[in-house]
Amino acid sequence: MSFVLRVIINGVAIWLATALLSGLAIVGGATTLERVGVLAAVALVFSLVNAVIKPVVKLLTFPLYVLTLGLFTLVVNALMLMLTAWVTEWTTVGLRVDGFGTALIGALVISLVSLLLGAVTGVNRRKRD
Template sequence: MTNFVVKTLANAAALAVAIWLVSGITLDDGSSTGRRVLSLILVALVFGLVNLIVKPVVKLLSFPLFILTLGLFTLVVNALMLMLTSWLAGKAHLSFHVDGFWTAVLGGLIISIVSWAVNLALPDKN
C-alpha cells in the first residue's frame, strides 16, 4: 500500500512539473488550490492506471517499432498515454487537458524524467 501511495505522489509531482513547464498542458478551472491539488492527485491516479493497464498492451503490440527505432518509440507511447489520460480526465470532469501530440511528447518526456528522479530519491518499500 505504501508503494502505491509513493508512486501516485511521484506521478502527481511529475504531472505538476509538466503542467508548470509546458504551456499546452493545463490543470486549471479557476478553483481553489485545494481543489486543484485534489484534481492533480486524481489525474495522477488515472495516469497510473493507464500506465498499468493500457501501456503494456501498447508496448507489446508495437514491439517491432521499439526494435526498429532502438527504443525511441517509447516517446510516442508515453505521449499517447498522456493524451489518453487527458481524454479520460475530461470524461471524469477533471480539469486536466493536453493540447496536442507534440505537447504530449514534450510532457511525456518531462514526466518520465521527473518520475525517474522522484522514484530514485524515494525509498522503494514493497
C-alpha cells in the same frame, strides 16, 4: 504502498510539466486544496493507465521498439498522456493537452521527473529475498 508512492510521484511530475509547458494544464478547482485534489485524481488516472494499458501497448508495438532502438517509448508515453487527458475530459476537471507535440514534450518531462524522484525515494528498487 508502492502504488501510492508512484501516484504521488506522478502527481509531482505532472504538476511540474504543467508549470513548464503552456499547452499542458490542470483544469478545475477554485481553491488550492481543490486543485491539489484534481491533480491527485489526474495522477491516479495516469498511474492506472500506465499500469493497465501501457504494458498491452508495449507488447503490441514491440517490433517498433526494436526498430527504433527504444525511441518509440517517447511516442507511447505521449499517447498515454493523451489518453489520460481524454479520460479526464469526461468531467469538468482534469488534464488538458493542446496537441501531440505538447504531449510528447510533456511525457518527456514527466518521465524524467518520475525517474529522478523514483531513484531518490527508492520506489524503483526491486526487493531481494
